[in-house]
Amino acid sequence: MNRAPLLPVVCLVSLLSTGAALGTPVTTPSRIQNTQSTPLGRSHFEQAASWGLTEQEWTHFKQIQAGPRGFWSPNLDPLTALGVEAETDQERQRYAELQVTLEAKRAKRELAYQNAYTAAWAKLFPGLLPIQGMASPPSASSLVEPRRAMFVEEHCSACTAEAQRLQSSDTAFDIYLVGSQGEDERVRSWARQADIDPAKVQRRQITLNHDRGRWFSLGAPGPLPATFQQANGQWQRLD
Template sequence: MKPVAALALLLLSSAQLQATPESRTSVTTSSLATLTRESLEQAKIWGLSEQEWSRFREIQAGPRGYWSPGLDPLTTLGVEARSDAERQRYAELQVRLEAQRAERELAYQNAYADAWARLYPGQLPIRGLSDAPRASPATPRLALFAASDCAACLNRVRQLQASDTPFDLYLIDSQGDDRRIRDWARQAGLEPERVQRRQITLNHGQEPWARLGSQGTLPASFRQVNGQWQRLD
């Protein structure tokens, strides 16, 4: 290789080596900026400051993240509040957010009921296992597990409807047959309007009941609190 060409190659390699740390620094700075923007956007969604979001992430990385995985930021900060003022702030933020969520869900629920009544008049809507109702942290719904040959279950359903209590009915021996649930609902005297408004929902109950270990006799009332089923009777 000629001396001039060798010198040029050496100078090029040296320039590349010198530029590498700067390039790495630029990439790192860009990555941090992206993370900061994402954190600010997430904090804004929940009504939190950047400092509060950082504290939420710190709490997540500690024992609370192990005890309550998937807990939302406001509940996490409220449970781990360092003062009454903090606890009150997060409670009020969560109540406002829950109220907005409930308003949007109610609007969609009404639209869904109107669409069902228009497209499938005379039929009761049935929820599938993948579309099981999710309880709100503020007002968890009652889940009632029943069987088609259970007279006490019929009486319990009638009592709940008479008391205007929203609940999710799971028929544990429906065998995935929508018609079987509808027939049982008619036998129980469930009002179609309440089912269409989702004040009462009809569900196949095999999977959740099996997951609960078939606890005790029927009917069985449960509420889902922090992702855990709690029996009420």
């Protein structure tokens, strides 16, 4: 599952507001005309360049997000938006290559920082298992390999057995303790009784997380444990 910790289950909410509702002053026609004739600002140019795009492509991206695509996918990045709405195979290929190149650079930077973070945690808190949500960075490995998300609860022998099975298979996965009430020690206590390898937690092959309503947001029936993996942008139950 691609994932940093289920940070990936995410609910995207589009908040729509109008200028009138916010009390925004009415713009005069002459003001609108002046705004439309103003050249693209340098800040827009810099944003376009950071994605490897031209000013014209950035403008096109803004137009795309102002239309139906902006409602269907409100938080889409420029390269994906332009690629999805491309009219030719050549355009699609260009945006795909730009995105792959950019994400490879991002993965390299995030992996370097993740290694530094892991080393810092081991140095400063050698005997303490890290719990996700404590200002920890996203796992760079989630960019290149799918991760599983396993929801568990306390006093659940089946949960312990499934966690041990996944751990013994050397699978990368994220554990979410349902009902932890945001108490780190409850998560650590569950991990200890489940015999989760601290070394794997330190290097983030396994992560420990508070559920924080994610299990409820999935609307999945049935008892715990429950294991999910992301495929094509959707979370699918594996058990």
